Amino acid sequence: MNAGKEEDPNFQKILALLLKTKGFDGHQYKPNYIKRRVAVRMRAMETKTYLDYLRVLQNNRQEPALLLDRLTIHVTEFFRDPNVYQAIKQNILPGFPVNPGIKLKIWCAGCSTGEEPYSVAMILKECSFSQPGFDFEIFATDIDMASIRTAEKGEYPVEALKKLSKAQVTRWFYVEGSRARVVADLKKHVHFRAHDLLSEWVDELSGFQLIFCRNLLIYLTAPLQQKIYKNFAGALAAGGFLILGLTETLLGPSRKFYECVDVRNRIYRLLEKTENFWETNKEEKVSDG
Ligand SMILES: C[S@@+](CC[C@H](N)C(=O)[O-])C[C@H]1O[C@@H](n2cnc3c(N)ncnc32)[C@H](O)[C@@H]1O
Structure with a gap:
């Protein structure tokens, strides 16, 4: 699995696709945070490389929305703290x-x-x-x-x-x-x-x-x-x-x-x-x- 390599151009392509399809700019977030969240979707899609997962994003219409959902953590509660x-x-x-x-x-x-x-x-x-x-x-x-x-x-x-x-x-x-x-x-x-x-x-x-x-x-x-x-x-x-x-x-x-x-x-x-x-x-x- 090459999910840990920062230099993988396919990781950048994933971010570019997300920006284009969902308007979400992953470059503004901490890289390790983005990688951990992408890895969750990669596992769910049973893909091992950024290239494989990029193909899923390109061919499965639902996937960009599912990835965006993973990237934005919504945990909250009434009177938190x-x-x-x-x-x-x-x-x-x-x-x-x-x-x-x-x-x-x-x-x-x-x-x-x-x-x-x-x-x-x-x-x-x-x-x-x-x-x-x-x-x-x-x-x-x-x-x-x-x-x-x-x-x-x-x-x-x-x-x-x-x-x-x-x-x-x-x-x-x-x-x-x-x-x-x-x-x-x-x-x-x-x-x-x-x-x-x-x-x-x-x-x-x-x-x-x-x-x-x-x-x-x-x-x-x-x-x-x-x-x-x-x-x-x-x-x-x-x-x-x-x-x-x-x-x-x-x-x-x-x-x-x-x-x-x-x-x-x-x-x-x-x-x-x-x-x-x-x-x-x-x-x-x-x-x-
Ligand atoms: C962990 S929740 C926190 C919710 C609440 N503030 C709390 O503390 O319980 C973070 C929220 O920030 C939102 N969020 C992430 N990036 C954002 C952005 N660039 N602009 C606006 N909201 C964003 C997420 O969608 C998510 O609902």
Whole structure:
């Protein structure tokens, strides 16, 4: 099996085919991560070389979609890392001034099948009960259309609700047999959309008080992580917060845009933006370290 050889031109052809057919740019991800995921599909297709697997990709119409599915890991859950939600509820949300008529804007980037944005919506809703005039909207995006469809549907197996309190289940879900459906009063706050974080940055991605990007950047190369951290800094409102996964750490040049306010829960606050924020950083070089 030659799956381990970086120089194999057929591996590059696999990436080129995936870019052409699915718009997924594997070059932006860590090579070993991509190779491990490709190897899973190679085994499933009983192919031993990149060339054999390339032929499968070329001749089997389903295979590019199946490979893409392998490359984008969708593991998620309601209240994944409960302490993070606790910290946001206790230490972050009370700091936001309540402006009646103005909604708090939140972005969940890489939201998978929706459990994360719905969890965020639950704590914000609970916060709104004690603060009249408090309102919010959540933009939840993911590269994977199938995940977005599941998220929009908002229907989950009841076992998925294991980290919720009884009161939360009763308040936020209709439970029918083994299925649980998110209630409309929660759903209306969350807007799902397919979006590739590596694509062109659009202006509407701005003014967020909170950005969650958890358990996604870890798969990307260091220079790309830097670029995205910087884009997030541009997308955050003054004093906004970036929340990463527990195994992710904000390192490198983009660190200068943020201060870490909760190291354990990976919560970072945007430092003040200067007027020439983009100008001063335009020429910045990032290293793959
Ligand atoms: C491991 S899940 C994390 C889900 C959730 N944030 C959490 O922590 O539970 C990573 C998600 O990132 C998405 N993803 C991967 N690359 C992406 C990209 N370039 N743009 C947007 N989403 C991406 C995947 O489709 C997947 O649903």
